[in-house]
Amino acid sequence: MNLNGKRVDLAQLQAELATAGITVPALGTAGEDLHTYDEDGAAIDMPPESAAVLEAHDPAPPPPPVTLDDVIAAAVARALAERGLK
């Protein structure tokens, strides 16, 4: 199913699909393609009835971009916490 440039929050979309009674094991994207998976884990087309759910999907804002400083600060904080330091 083509996203046509639409941004999606996959976790949110999967919940919205479930609410609509459309059960998929998981979602994935590859470029503009939105897909689900067969029982072997191979990408397969979305069920046609999911198009309306995708159309109505209003994704939550994306998280702010992470910086290298964020990563370092988080790692330092975790290391300190593991040693009982502050």
Place this chain on the structure above:
Amino acid sequence: MPLNPVPNYPASLDSLPDPTSATYVDDDGFELDLLLSKHNAIMEALEAKLGTGASVPDANEVLVGNGAGASTWLAGLTADYIAANAVSQVGSANGSSFGPTTTSASYVDLTDMSVTLTGVTVGSKLVAIFSGTFQHNTVTAGVKTAFSLDGAAEVGGSTFVAAATNQQSPLVLVRVFTATATSHTIKTRWFASTPTATAVGTDRTLIVVELKR
């Protein structure tokens, strides 16, 4: 019985009669003209087998054909004398789809990462190498990658856990498989501990090298 002047060679080997000091040139089975004719035919067949070209063998040299009906002694076999894929073969796949994502909590195919080798020698070694860059949008959530050979259970996994939102990290897989058939497909597969994992950009490559015995 007169000697048969037609040799068995090259279809099969000959057994030539050995004359003694008491043998006459026209003895039955030792007729000199027939014996010479047979020798000539055998030598001509050997010449054709060895090919033309004057060269003398030296230590560790091998005789190779270097043209139609020609041969030479070669000090070292070069790639020119080895058929393509006779010793090794390489298959590879590069990421082409930009930034694939998944919410799957169990292994699924990683987009573009599948390599099939055919003409594989049973018993040879398949060296699989994968590298890619991954991202997870949730702190302490992980991305795991692994190889699957012909759809079998995943092996050789490698994991990264995000220490910050949308942290990126490279993952590398290396695994040696033993070929059990003449065709094998190796895939890189992945899953996310919680939604959503991303394979960053097109930064992923799968290489499979077959090393034949």
